[in-house]
Amino acid sequence: MNYRNVQAPTAVVMVRPHRFRVNPQTLTDNAFQALPTGEPAASDAIAAAARAEFDAAAEQLCAAGVTVHVFDDFGQLDTPDSVFPNNWFSTHHGGRIAIYPMYAPNRRRERRSDVIELLKSTYRVQEVIDYSGLEYDNLFLEGTGAMVLDHAERLAYVANSHRADPVILERFCTAFGYEPMAFPTMGPDGRPVYHTNVMMGIASEYVLVCLDAISDPQRRNEVAARLAGSGRAVLQLSFEQVADFAGNTIELTGSGGRVLALSSRAAASLTDAQRATIEESATLLPLPIPTIERAGGSVRCMIAGVHLTPR
Known part of the structure; x- marks a missing residue:
């Protein structure tokens, strides 16, 4: 099928970290985080390594012909996870932007008006819907970390967690025209998967997914059927x-x-058969970010896709 690149944007927003560290406020439910050994979690060496990894990744994306809008986070506020902007906003075809309520208090400081203003001045933006006020009601929906969006089929796949409140999910899906597909999960440690986008990634012609992480067999079959x-x-x-x-x-x-x-x-973990299928429609672009991955997120978390029409 021809998705006309609806799933694969040509431009992205990324945030260069200057005070990167592993966020203590998200350690309790993010099993992917890893505290550094042998040096303080907030050391200058770790921050410098993360910044170097970021710059190399952004350069590789630009070299591939992707438009990269880079913003700097100089660390005046306590924003250790600012390198992961996909959680606080998303963009959508038709000129719409959503801003999301975040679970960790220090992640709420990542929201910044200059990003939204750049998008408005460079792309056609008709509407910005801000859900962040729901944080005062302890309701959270962490963007395209909590939701993996199938833009072609208009489906929102969501792993149940306190980072993906069903009330806000329903509001978002109604406003933006997606069907919610929520499911319970359990990792090898017995805990729910904290963000859907660590277990699922949807591309134009294929999807990478850990169906074994969906703990309800009936729901697992339903998700598998919708994906297929x-x-x-x-x-x-x-x-x-x-x-x-x-x-x-x-x-x-x-x-x-x-x-x-x-x-x-991630690229090194793929099987030969998985690589072959991916390479039928896309070129693999591995980015070395071992320091950044200590914070519990990887490349998808670093990239906020721009699904807007340029001015």
Whole structure:
């Protein structure tokens, strides 16, 4: 099928971190975080390494022909996870932007008006819907971390968690025209998966997904059927591959066609058969970000896709 790149944007927003560290406020439910050994979690060396990884990743994306809008976070506020902007806003075809309520108090400080203003001045933006006020009611929906959006089939896949409140999910889906597809999850440690985008990534012609993480068998079959029904190849990930961030990927459109941006660690975990299927429609673009991955997110979390029409 021809999705006309609706799933794979040509432009992205990224935030360069200057005070990167592992966020203590998200340690309780993010099993992917790893505290550093041998040096303080907020050391200058770790921050410098993360910044170097960011710059190299942004350069690789630009070299592939992806438009990258880079914003700096100089660290005046306590925003250790600012390198992961996909959680606080998303953009949508038709000129719409959503701003989301965040679970961790220090992540709420990541929201910034200059990002939205850049999008308004560079792209056609008709409406900005801000859900962030629902934080005062302890209701959270962490953007395209909590939701993996199928823009072609108009489906929002969501792992149940306190980071994906069903009330806001329903409001978002009604306003933006998606059907919610929520499901319970359980990782090898017995805990729910904290963000859907670590276990699932939807591209134009294939999907990477850990169906074993869906703990309800009936719901697992329903999700598998909906994914297969989209006409995409369903590439099943193991828990080990999920731990290597193989689900935390994003397909983009560069000057030479589609690319699948993922970390070097994630790319190394793919099987030969999975690689072959992906490479039928996209070029693998591995980005080395081992320091950034300590914070519990990978390439998908670093990239906020721009699904807007340029002015």
